[in-house]
Amino acid sequence: MSWAVPKEVEEKVDALVRRYPKPRSAVVMVLHALQEHFGCISPEAIEWTARKLGLRPINVLELVTFYPMFRREPFGKFHLRICRTLSCALAGSHQLHRHICEKLGLDPAKPGPQTSTDGLFTVEFVECLASCGTAPVIMCNETQHEQMTIEQVDKLLDQCRCKCGTGREGNLAAEHGFEP
Amino acid sequence: MKQSQQSNDPLAAPPGMISVTVDGRTVLVPRTMPDWQGRQVPTTMLQACELAGVTVPHYCYHPKLPVAGNCRMCLVEYGVPALGPDRKPMRQPDGSLVIKKSPRPAIACATPVSPGMEIYTSTPTVKLMRQSVLEFLLINHPLDCPICDQAGECKLQEYSVEYGRASSRFVETKVHKNKQVDLGPRIMLDQERCILCSRCIRFTRDVVGDDALGIVNRGSYSAIAAYPGTTFDNNYTLNTADICPVGALTSKDFRFQMRVWFLKETMSLCASCGTGCNIVIGSRENRIYRFTPRQNDAVNSCWMCDYGRLNYRWIERADRLTNPGGTKLTKPDWEDAINGIAAGLKQTIPGHIAIVASARLTNEELYLVRRLAQFLGAPTDCAPRSGPADNLLLCADRNPNTKGAQLLGIAASLPGANLPVFARLIRNGTIRSLLVFGEDVTRHGIAPEDLARLDFLVASDIHSNGTTMISHYFLPGCAHVEKRGSFTNVHGRIQKFEKAVDPPGLARPELYWLSELVCRVTGQSVGRTVESVFEAMRAEVPAFRNIAWADLEDHGVATSV
Ligand code: SF4
Ligand code: SF4
Ligand code: FES
Ligand code: FES
Numbered sequence: 001m002s003w004a005v006p007k008e009v010e011e012k013v014d015a016l017v018r019r020y021p022k023p024r025s026a027v028v029m030v031l032h033a034l035q036e037h038f039g040c041i042s043p044e045a046i047e048w049t050a051r052k053l054g055l056r057p058i059n060v061l062e063l064v065t066f067y068p069m070f071r072r073e074p075f076g077k078f079h080l081r082i083c084r085t086l087s088c089a090l091a092g093s094h095q096l097h098r099h100i101c102e103k104l105g106l107d108p109a110k111p112g113p114q115t116s117t118d119g120l121f122t123v124e125f126v127e128c129l130a131s132c133g134t135a136p137v138i139m140c141n142e143t144q145h146e147q148m149t150i151e152q153v154d155k156l157l158d159q160c161r162c163k164c165g166t167g168r169e170g171n172l173a174a175e176h177g178f179e180p
Numbered sequence: 181m182k183q184s185q186q187s188n189d190p191l192a193a194p195p196g197m198i199s200v201t202v203d204g205r206t207v208l209v210p211r212t213m214p215d216w217q218g219r220q221v222p223t224t225m226l227q228a229c230e231l232a233g234v235t236v237p238h239y240c241y242h243p244k245l246p247v248a249g250n251c252r253m254c255l256v257e258y259g260v261p262a263l264g265p266d267r268k269p270m271r272q273p274d275g276s277l278v279i280k281k282s283p284r285p286a287i288a289c290a291t292p293v294s295p296g297m298e299i300y301t302s303t304p305t306v307k308l309m310r311q312s313v314l315e316f317l318l319i320n321h322p323l324d325c326p327i328c329d330q331a332g333e334c335k336l337q338e339y340s341v342e343y344g345r346a347s348s349r350f351v352e353t354k355v356h357k358n359k360q361v362d363l364g365p366r367i368m369l370d371q372e373r374c375i376l377c378s379r380c381i382r383f384t385r386d387v388v389g390d391d392a393l394g395i396v397n398r399g400s401y402s403a404i405a406a407y408p409g410t411t412f413d414n415n416y417t418l419n420t421a422d423i424c425p426v427g428a429l430t431s432k433d434f435r436f437q438m439r440v441w442f443l444k445e446t447m448s449l450c451a452s453c454g455t456g457c458n459i460v461i462g463s464r465e466n467r468i469y470r471f472t473p474r475q476n477d478a479v480n481s482c483w484m485c486d487y488g489r490l491n492y493r494w495i496e497r498a499d500r501l502t503n504p505g506g507t508k509l510t511k512p513d514w515e516d517a518i519n520g521i522a523a524g525l526k527q528t529i530p531g532h533i534a535i536v537a538s539a540r541l542t543n544e545e546l547y548l549v550r551r552l553a554q555f556l557g558a559p560t561d562c563a564p565r566s567g568p569a570d571n572l573l574l575c576a577d578r579n580p581n582t583k584g585a586q587l588l589g590i591a592a593s594l595p596g597a598n599l600p601v602f603a604r605l606i607r608n609g610t611i612r613s614l615l616v617f618g619e620d621v622t623r624h625g626i627a628p629e630d631l632a633r634l635d636f637l638v639a640s641d642i643h644s645n646g647t648t649m650i651s652h653y654f655l656p657g658c659a660h661v662e663k664r665g666s667f668t669n670v671h672g673r674i675q676k677f678e679k680a681v682d683p684p685g686l687a688r689p690e691l692y693w694l695s696e697l698v699c700r701v702t703g704q705s706v707g708r709t710v711e712s713v714f715e716a717m718r719a720e721v722p723a724f725r726n727i728a729w730a731d732l733e734d735h736g737v738a739t740s741v
Contacts, residue, residue, distance in 0.1 A: 061396055065397045109642075
């Protein structure tokens with residue numbers, strides 16, 4: 001299937017571009033709009049953006065690779081952001097990150113977001129999530145989970161799996177006391 | 181009293197000037213200086229320091245590129261005159277200014293000077309800042325100097341020796357990146373060596389107009405890249421290897437060929453087009469290893485094109501002519517060849533002889549051809565050579581000295597216009613003798629069958645060619661890198677070049693045997709050195725009248741015509 005930007009997305013992009021004195025100033029907003037629609041920024045999206053704004057694709061690639069909020073690949077159903085900054089680090093977030101990675105078969109030493117092979121989880125080690133008082137903090141999609149422990153993390157992962165009906169064997173509801 | 185105090189007063193500089201103090205030495209600097217495009221902009225601390233004879237180490241700053249201010253190597257401390265409550269500069273009892281030292285350092289490359297400013301480049305703080313910048317740059321640096329082509333001309337090496345720490349305190353694991361990125365057909369990138377100064381990005385974007393490179397990723401993973409699937413391929417890419425302060429960008433042609441400290445450097449010119457970019461030839465043991473641009477703001481700034489830079493391999497080709505020869509020469513001997521040619525020329529009749537001389541010959545050589553032509557009554561011309569021009573340096577005229585040939589009256593006003601006429605006159609038997617210096621006329625409209633009708637055919641060239649092969653006498657000439665002389669570029673600038681390597685075998689500079697021939701045939705000597713021929717040329721040819729060889733210096737002189 002050939003890649004195309006639907007009409008309504010392109011209209012949205014055009015409106016964004018008009019808000020700036022120079023088209024290139026709109027580049028970050030345009031990328032956000034495309035990511036919102038497509039789920040990630042593909043090479044096609046980079047090239048389309050460059051054409052749209054009169055840039056060279058390398059100019060757009062620089063931005064996409066610089067800002068961590070832009071995704072180059074589709075993310076898993078659950079985006080786990082584990083805080084790596086000072087308060088959380090002191091409260092054990094690095095161990096949590098390692099634990100999650102190992103559980104999901106990911107490499108804790110690898111920089112950047114990683115997605116589990118089943119496509120369910122994307123794990124990202126991020127800077128301060130601005131809830132340092134309740135360290136260590138993990139965000140699962142848009143929900144914040146505070147003062148996390150290894151046990152709570154395990155429970156969180158199971159909950160997520162459960163929501164998708166891909167639960168592991170055993171009685172999750174009984175083990176953790178929640179409704180599947 | 182007031183008067184004398186004012187004359188020493190840093191705030192009372194002459195109009196258009198600013199007085200600043202660099203490491204205790206007060207200098208007058210212009211208020212504005214040319215930026216990378218030559219526009220007048222406020223003078224920077226770095227420029228002022230240079231004028232004061234103080235070097236400020238720098239990586240990202242390059243006088244011919246827009247200022248980026250990203251490497252921080254040029255940090256200095258400074259102070260400005262303190263203002264009193266009346267908003268007037270405060271003075272010490274002795275009348276000197278009270279200087280308020282800035283609590284923060286500034287990057288010298290991007291900070292303009294102001295009247296009375298004091299710049300400190302050798303304080304303990306500045307030394308510590310330089311040391312720290314270097315320490316940061318070296319955190320992830322692979323330190324592979326022993327296998328790095330830049331070693332010996334690397335700013336990271338030089339500054340580390342001069343300003344760096346002796347040992348590394350970094351015990352963590354270095355970030356590894358790609359050491360062999362094939363950026364384009366002529367450039368290889370080692371991302372680990374890159375210090376992210378962005379010179380290469382700015383050069384190709386702002387000077388060439390090909391915004392092909394960028395920095396991808398972030399933090400210590402940042403790396404120079406071209407967009408995946410594209411290549412860095414314009415006619416100026418190799419300049420990025422020159423301006424890259426480290427060994428990140430290397431020339432595929434030169435990498436791993438020779439350590440730079442072994443290279444002999446010779447001041448020369450590129451001979452591949454009429455622009456005449458100034459170059460340095462790097463050679464060792466009579467072999468050429470590279471051409472690099474030499475700054476001349478009147479011609480090529482700091483750049484040269486890839487086409488001209490790589491156009492040197494033919495010098496070593498196996499089919500070089502290495503001795504005199506020809507169907508009438510019994511043994512490959514210069515004396516016999518010159519005797520034979522001189523005797524032949526004495527029998528020629530004006531109006532029945534013509535000369536084709538290459539616009540690749542030097543002014544001096546073409547002047548000797550002119551002397552011969554005048555004496556023999558021979559019409560002359562050059563063989564034109566052209567190719568597509570670009571908007572930076574490369575010129576459509578691919579001969580280095582067409583202008584010189586025109587000023588000396590060798591080339592027709594439209595170079596090459598006489599060649600079809602010569603061909604016709606040979607065919608109808610009017611032209612009986614032809615001298616061809618440095619060209620193959622069979623590739624310029626005079627067929628071998630026509631040449632075969634001539635009573636007397638003399639040719640010279642660097643390689644064996646269709647004309648030398650059937651000539652009665654041929655002489656082995658020299659590439660410009662094998663001799664001295666001058667060219668006149670398309671804009672009428674006369675520039676000289678020096679000899680880098682010896683010619684092969686018995687090949688001799690054209691000047692050497694042309695002066696001999698002129699002497700034998702005309703009975704007049706113009707000497708046998710480039711200087712003596714230049715002097716004679718100057719006395720005779722108006723375009724060169726006001727110019728002495730010594731005036732040419734490193735950057736040449738524009739002719740008045
Ligand atoms: S490759 Fe060289 S010129 Fe380009 S940013 Fe890196 S160090 Fe600077
Ligand atoms: S522009 Fe012309 S003179 Fe300059 S390097 Fe290229 S070919 Fe040589
Ligand atoms: S340090 Fe983790 S939320 Fe601030
Ligand atoms: S030279 Fe001034 S910041 Fe790089």
